[in-house]
Amino acid sequence: MDTLTLQDQDDDLYLMSNVQPAESGLPFVACISERQGQHDARVKLAHKAPNRIATVTVRPTIEVVVGKLSKGDLDLVGRWIELNRDVIIAHWEGKMPSSRDILNALKPLPKA
Numbered sequence: 100m101d102t103l104t105l106q107d108q109d110d111d112l113y114l115m116s117n118v119q120p121a122e123s124g125l126p127f128v129a130c131i132s133e134r135q136g137q138h139d140a141r142v143k144l145a146h147k148a149p150n151r152i153a154t155v156t157v158r159p160t161i162e163v164v165v166g167k168l169s170k171g172d173l174d175l176v177g178r179w180i181e182l183n184r185d186v187i188i189a190h191w192e193g194k195m196p197s198s199r200d201i202l203n204a205l206k207p208l209p210k211a
Contacts, residue, residue, distance in 0.1 A: 115143075116190065116198040124208030125179055126172070127152065131187050133196065140191035142180060144168070155180070157187050175208065182206050 115132040123129050130143040130151075140157040141164070153166035161177045168176065180187065186204045189195040195204070 116201045118202065118205060122202060122205065122207060123179055124210070125175055129176075129179070131190055131201070133193050134191055138164075140188050142176065142187065144176065157184060157191075179208050182208065 115130050118125075118129040118131065120126060120128065125144075128145045130145065131140075132143075134140075138156075142155045142157060143151050144153045144155065144166075145151045151166060153163050153168045155168070155173070155176055156162050156164055157180055161173075161180050163173060183205050186195065186201060190201050195201050
């Protein structure tokens with residue numbers, strides 16, 4: 100699988116909040132950010148930052164737009180996004196600029 104680096108995508112790393120697996124319940128790091136570029140809110144996923152494995156849209160539907168995820172991983176990410184969509188979008192819209200506030204507001208996936 101090809102990996103992309105965050106720098107390759109011209110992301111402003113200062114606007115990103117990295118959510119670690121212990122905080123999200125996902126098997127990878129989830130990166131969310133304030134508005135950047137022409138696209139809508141997205142979640143960037145990496146096994147270890149900055150090596151990204153996929154970028155997933157948040158609305159209107161959850162789908163992979165860069166990279167690849169297995170169906171099982173996409174289902175997990177989809178459940179996490181649904182659980183946290185309001186926080187992810189508030190951060191995207193600049194209504195929650197503090198990483199501390201964001202990380203405190205995000206909910207982890209329930210343990211199986």
